[in-house]
Amino acid sequence: MARRIAIASAMSVAGETAPRAALRGPRWDGRFTVLILFLPPALLLFTLFVVLPIGEAAWYSAFNWNGFGRPTNWIGLDNYRFVLETRAFWLALRNNGLIIAVSLAIQLPLALTLALMLAERFRGAVVLRMLFFMPYILAEIATGLIFSFVYDGDYGLVASIWRSFGAEPPHLLASTDTAMLAVLIVIVWKYFGFHMMLFIAALQSLDKSLVEAARIDGATRTQALRHVVIPLLYPTIRLSVFFAIIGSLQLFDLVMPLTRGGPADSSNTMVSFLYNNGISRMRVGYGSAIGVILFVICLTFAFTYKRWFMRDE
Amino acid sequence: MSRAETTRAPFDPAVLFKTVFLAVVAVFVLVPLLATLLGGFKSLGELRVNPFGWPTHWEWQNYADILFSARYWQLLRNSLIISTLTVTLTLIVASMAAFTFAHVRFFGSSMLLSYLTLGLLFPAATAVLPLFIKVRDLGLLDTYFGVALPQVAFSLAMSVLLLRRFFKDIPYELLEAALVDGCSYIKFFRYVTLPLSRPILATVGTITFVNSWNAYLLPLVMLNTDALYPWPLGIMIYQGEYSSEWHLILAFITLTILPTIILFLLAQKHIVAGLTAGAVKG
Numbered sequence: 358m359a360r361r362i363a364i365a366s367a368m369s370v371a372g373e374t375a376p377r378a379a380l381r382g383p384r385w386d387g388r389f390t391v392l393i394l395f396l397p398p399a400l401l402l403f404t405l406f407v408v409l410p411i412g413e414a415a416w417y418s419a420f421n422w423n424g425f426g427r428p429t430n431w432i433g434l435d436n437y438r439f440v441l442e443t444r445a446f447w448l449a450l451r452n453n454g455l456i457i458a459v460s461l462a463i464q465l466p467l468a469l470t471l472a473l474m475l476a477e478r479f480r481g482a483v484v485l486r487m488l489f490f491m492p493y494i495l496a497e498i499a500t501g502l503i504f505s506f507v508y509d510g511d512y513g514l515v516a517s518i519w520r521s522f523g524a525e526p527p528h529l530l531a532s533t534d535t536a537m538l539a540v541l542i543v544i545v546w547k548y549f550g551f552h553m554m555l556f557i558a559a560l561q562s563l564d565k566s567l568v569e570a571a572r573i574d575g576a577t578r579t580q581a582l583r584h585v586v587i588p589l590l591y592p593t594i595r596l597s598v599f600f601a602i603i604g605s606l607q608l609f610d611l612v613m614p615l616t617r618g619g620p621a622d623s624s625n626t627m628v629s630f631l632y633n634n635g636i637s638r639m640r641v642g643y644g645s646a647i648g649v650i651l652f653v654i655c656l657t658f659a660f661t662y663k664r665w666f667m668r669d670e
Numbered sequence: 671m672s673r674a675e676t677t678r679a680p681f682d683p684a685v686l687f688k689t690v691f692l693a694v695v696a697v698f699v700l701v702p703l704l705a706t707l708l709g710g711f712k713s714l715g716e717l718r719v720n721p722f723g724w725p726t727h728w729e730w731q732n733y734a735d736i737l738f739s740a741r742y743w744q745l746l747r748n749s750l751i752i753s754t755l756t757v758t759l760t761l762i763v764a765s766m767a768a769f770t771f772a773h774v775r776f777f778g779s780s781m782l783l784s785y786l787t788l789g790l791l792f793p794a795a796t797a798v799l800p801l802f803i804k805v806r807d808l809g810l811l812d813t814y815f816g817v818a819l820p821q822v823a824f825s826l827a828m829s830v831l832l833l834r835r836f837f838k839d840i841p842y843e844l845l846e847a848a849l850v851d852g853c854s855y856i857k858f859f860r861y862v863t864l865p866l867s868r869p870i871l872a873t874v875g876t877i878t879f880v881n882s883w884n885a886y887l888l889p890l891v892m893l894n895t896d897a898l899y900p901w902p903l904g905i906m907i908y909q910g911e912y913s914s915e916w917h918l919i920l921a922f923i924t925l926t927i928l929p930t931i932i933l934f935l936l937a938q939k940h941i942v943a944g945l946t947a948g949a950v951k952g
Contacts, residue, residue, distance in 0.1 A: 387855040388774045394856070399767035399786065399826055406823035407789050410797035410804060417800060424803060471695065474688055485692060487938060488699055494934050494941060496884035498902040499927045502909060502919065503706050512714075512916045514705055517721045546698065554942055607793035610886040614906060628795040628887075636891060641799050648796040655792040 411652060418646040424639045436646035445622035446647070449630035452537055453605050456626070459541045460548075460601035468549045468597070469590075472556030473582070486557065489550040497547070501614030504543045505530065508615075533623040536616050540624050543611060548604065552597045559593035560586075595666045602662075606655055627651050710921030717917050732921040742925060744897065745904035748814075749883055752900055755818040756882040757875050760825050764874065765867070767826070768833035769859050773845060783834075789827030794820070795887055802891050816892040817900075821882050829874045832944075836870040837863060869940075876937050877944035883930065901926045 418436050420428035440446050471489060475482050492500065507514045508529045516526035529539045567589070571581040609628035612618055618625035618633050625633065631651065635644015701722075709717055710732050711725040720726070736742050771783050794801075801820055802811075810816035840863060848858045864871070886902040893899060899907070905926055912918050934941055 387849075388776070391770055391774055391855045391859075392776055395766035395770045395859075396782070398763045399830065400782065402763060402819065402823040403786055403789060403826050406801060406804070406820040407794075407797075407826075408785075410800035411792075413800035413804070414797045417803075424799075467695075470691070474692060485696065488696060490942065491703075491931070491934065492699060494880055494930060495927055496886070496902055496930065498884070498886050498905060499923055502905065502923050503702050506706065506709070506916055506920060507702050509916065511914070512717050512721060514701070514721050546702070550699075603791075603793075607795065609795060610884075610902070613886070614909070628793065631795060631798075632887070635799060636802075641803070644799045645797075648799065652792050652796040655796070659791040 411649075414645040414648045414652070417641050418643075418649050420642045422641045424641045428642070432642070436642050437650070439643060440646050440650060443634070445625060445630055445634070448622050449618075449625040449627050452625060453608075453627055455537065455541065456544060456605040456608065457602050459545065460605065461598065464545050464549050464552060464601065465594070465597060467545070468552035469556055469594075471549070471553045472560060473586075475553070476557050476560040486554070490554050491550065492547045493551040493554075495547070497610035498614055500543065500547050501611045504539070504546075505615050508539055530616050531620060533621050536620060536624040540612060540615055543615065544608070547611065548601075552601070555593055555597050555600075556590065559590055563589055598666075599659075599662055602658060603655070606651065606658075627654075706920050707924050709917060710924050712917050714915060714917050717920075729917070732917055733925065736918075736922055736925055741904070741908075742922075745899060745901040745926070746929070748898055748904075749900035749902075752814050752817050752821075752889070753879050753882040755814060756821045756825070757878045759818065759822045760829055760878045761871060761875055763822060764826055764829035765833050765864065765871065766859075768830045768837055769863060771830065771834045772837035772840075773855070783830075786827050786830055789824060790831075794824050798887065798891055805892055811892060812894045812898065814898065817885075817889050818882075820888055820892075821885065825878045825881065829878065832874055833867070833870060836867055840866055872937075873940045873944040876933075876940040880930070880933070880941065 417428060419431060419433055421430040421432050421436075422428040475486050475489075506512065510516050510526050510528035510531070513526075515529065519526040527535065529535045563586070568581050568585055571585045572578075576584070606627060608626045609632065612624060612626055612629045613632075616624040618629040622630070622633075627647075628651070631644060631647040634640065635647055705721060708723075708725060709721065711728050711730070712720070713727070713729055716726060767786070771779060805811055805816045805820065808816075810819065844862065845858060848862060849855075853861075883900075884902065885900070886906075889900050889903055893903070896904075896907070905922060908922055909919050
């Protein structure tokens, strides 16, 4: 097939006086081969493993089904009702909200401050950048395990600090009051470096003459920062917020080694809630309903956010 | 800027603040990592009284036992197989699709591209139960491919976007000239596009590798046999078995994240470029 077309196009080149016409014309000049050979693998894989399962989740969510045989026990929207009546679902949703709040209120300003400090060239800047970025590439599972050691009430670092003050060490991950707080600290530890790198990349591609012009016009460093640099970073800030929110909705691996969503569901995220209640018990209908809800939240958020905040990109 | 700093008065509060701030963050990042590394060299008793400091007695045995166990190497081997499969398939499939989107104009091209981009907007976890049933029905449950194929599918969106942007920048005249000389599109792809695109292929390959190497949820759902487990699953089981023997767990963690850190130090340029790539221009 490929050879025939290659020959055909070679012949058309040899025979025609205007060879370029062969390229532009709606002829079988090799583009068709590319189209039918190169595109299908990607489309097939994507459809089979990403798109179809979403559709099937919507279908399965109408059944009470344990995954064996065919789904027959149609229960309509009951699974959704069960999900919405579960207290743990609302806790998980609240926790995702908390993660987003911490990302916006603590992680983002921290990342931005560090980026402003480290975008300049000085000895050690590159090393510090790499150091701060490193937690991001570590596996979430490994990070979770490291911090379950840090928080361990008998052997951990926190316990040792408490003991040196003569206090009884707390078991942070075992208490409903502190488990989520402990998880939030790990999230900041792991992800601030990624957001910092986003800002550094943006700062380095920034037009420096604008800042210089402001300085020449008499703006102080702080004024130049507030009225020139930060506004120029708005697109990146919006992007960083977008990643923080999508990331919060996906968070799972980190929670498992730390708390598994416990105690008493106090540190579940949406995905760990889905895992604990749907996947690990093979409640396919119920789990699919959670998945569909999560999917709708993600998509609604993504499209609204794009429309409202990222119109120009 | 740096010259100004060195000649400035030694007690500039701004510089002092900056130094202290950076030092505090560096300590915040480093202490858990160093404590993990050093904890692996301590005995359990010493870990309890001295989790922060240098080991008074270096217990090389902790690390040696793991390094000489078949288990550790089996986990790494499984992870390496799954990641290599995922990276290879992603690069082949994504670069072919990206080439089509970059160079062939056809009806519905932009629609199909936005169809693929949908994959960026929601997590794999949303449909993991139906995905499990699909993989089971295909007979791929408990195989390397059962993990690798869905991973490829989920990494396609990002990979195709990055590759297409790069392919589009290859001058059109080059393609035109090649076609006039009788080169086919496929040969052009093989002998011109791919060799010219080594940097972006390296970037996409590295991100895909890191993601696959660190993945937990998909292998957890798709694999049942211990012998096939990649390291994130294996380390969770290890932790379950040695629940409070933290010195062994810390040594195990250190040895399993070591490959990632080495890869990071070797390929940091590609990793940083790739992981922040979506940001520069989406």
